[in-house]
Amino acid sequence: MIKIVVVFILSxxxxxxxxMSLCEGVLDVIEDSAKAQNFKKVSQIFLEIGNLSGxxxxxxxxxxxxxxxxxxxxxxxxxxxxxxxxxxxxKCAKKVKVKQKFDKCPDCGSYQLQIVxxxxxxxxxxxxx
Amino acid sequence: xxxxxGCGEGEVKIDGEDHNHHSHTHTTSNKxxxxxxxxxxxxxxxxxxxxxxxxxxxxxxxxxxxSSPGSGKTSLLCKTLDDLKNKYKLSVIEGDQQTDxxxxxxxxxxxxxxxxxxxxxxxxxxxxxxxxxxxLKPEKDSYLFIENVGNLVCPASFDLGEAxxxxxLSVTEGEDKPIKYPDMFADSDLMLLNKIDLLPHLDYSLDxxxxxxxxxxxxxKIIQVSATTGESMDLWYQWLEISKKTxxx
Numbered sequence: 001m002i003k004i005v006v007v008f009i010l011s012x013x014x015x016x017x018x019x020m021s022l023c024e025g026v027l028d029v030i031e032d033s034a035k036a037q038n039f040k041k042v043s044q045i046f047l048e049i050g051n052l053s054g055x056x057x058x059x060x061x062x063x064x065x066x067x068x069x070x071x072x073x074x075x076x077x078x079x080x081x082x083x084x085x086x087x088x089x090x091k092c093a094k095k096v097k098v099k100q101k102f103d104k105c106p107d108c109g110s111y112q113l114q115i116v117x118x119x120x121x122x123x124x125x126x127x128x129x
Numbered sequence: 130x131x132x133x134x135g136c137g138e139g140e141v142k143i144d145g146e147d148h149n150h151h152s153h154t155h156t157t158s159n160k161x162x163x164x165x166x167x168x169x170x171x172x173x174x175x176x177x178x179x180x181x182x183x184x185x186x187x188x189x190x191x192x193x194x195x196s197s198p199g200s201g202k203t204s205l206l207c208k209t210l211d212d213l214k215n216k217y218k219l220s221v222i223e224g225d226q227q228t229d230x231x232x233x234x235x236x237x238x239x240x241x242x243x244x245x246x247x248x249x250x251x252x253x254x255x256x257x258x259x260x261x262x263x264x265l266k267p268e269k270d271s272y273l274f275i276e277n278v279g280n281l282v283c284p285a286s287f288d289l290g291e292a293x294x295x296x297x298l299s300v301t302e303g304e305d306k307p308i309k310y311p312d313m314f315a316d317s318d319l320m321l322l323n324k325i326d327l328l329p330h331l332d333y334s335l336d337x338x339x340x341x342x343x344x345x346x347x348x349x350k351i352i353q354v355s356a357t358t359g360e361s362m363d364l365w366y367q368w369l370e371i372s373k374k375t376x377x378x
Contacts, residue, residue, distance in 0.1 A: 018251055018283040028172040029165065037163050047169070054286070054312060102311045102345055111344060121169040129159050
């Protein structure tokens with residue numbers, strides 16, 4: 001039982017550090033737009049995260065509350081809009097679904113793919129008061 | 130298409146379910162929706178651009194050196210500084226989670242260096258680099274080496290304002306690092322394949338590593354070097370010189 005817990009902590013730690021900085025990036029953007037758009041509290045945050053962005057959604061949620069604490073977005077609800085990976089296959093001349101960057105085309109096997117969506121890491125909108 | 134958030138029907142899913150577009154139209158009197166549409170890394174990118182402007186104005190050729198821990202990055206850098214310090218003006222920003230051991234190693238070469246300790250952070254960001262420039266004050270018309278935290282994942286997302294990103298891979302690591310950590314290799318300009326003096330003692334396939342790099346980034350240039358024996362280090366120095374000149378055109 002103890003062993004399982006240790007393995008879990010080791011596997012989550014390196015990822016959560018990366019998502020921690022991303023959450024800090026979110027807060028930076030929010031604080032800037034609070035000045036520009038004149039609001040004092042954020043109650044909900046909509047993020048758009050693509051499957052190919054390398055962001056671990058669970059780690060993001062885990063870090064989010066900690067980073068937002070005592071800020072303008074304290075206790076704000078986090079809504080993550082996931083976007084699936086899509087690429088343009090040069091050979092098939094059509095959009096195909098991809099699970100990872102640098103995957104081959106699921107139809108023709110070509111590596112000549114251009115990612116068209118799925119690598120987003122975007123703050124879409126805020127619900128503010 | 131939703132007028133508020135701009136997503137098309139059926140394109141987006143939230144936790145596997147369709148995104149409910151009605152949630153943000155029903156705003157109460159004191160609540161409103163603010164459109165942001167900004168990249169999460171926007172702030173970092175702004176700082177990176179400030180750094181880039183500074184580098185350009187001062188003709189400083191900045192390099193972001195990335196690798197996994199133990200690739201021989203600091204040894205390679207020390208060798209480079211020793212060999213080039215009488216020819217060019219050089220300075221170094223060292224990034225590590227803790228300790229200033231590396232900055233001390235660099236300072237022994239006589240080149241100015243500052244240490245950034247990221248604490249819990251796993252990468253350098255453009256803001257940290259901007260502040261260390263204030264302290265380091267790199268000379269005009271010089272080379273600045275920014276040695277990032279040893280990590281092939283997170284530093285890939287953070288632009289520091291550098292002119293070129295150089296990834297260092299050693300032959301004691303697996304050949305498949307480029308496909309295991311594709312983001313880092315996809316956006317780098319040069320790969321230094323280090324520790325090639327150890328090749329006779331290893332079961333390592335150069336063909337494989339070239340094949341993997343080619344799959345991820347066919348434009349990547351690769352130089353095989355040994356910081357210990359100095360083998361082919363002159364090619365790396367030529368690349369530095371040419372790239373700096375090209376950058377200034």
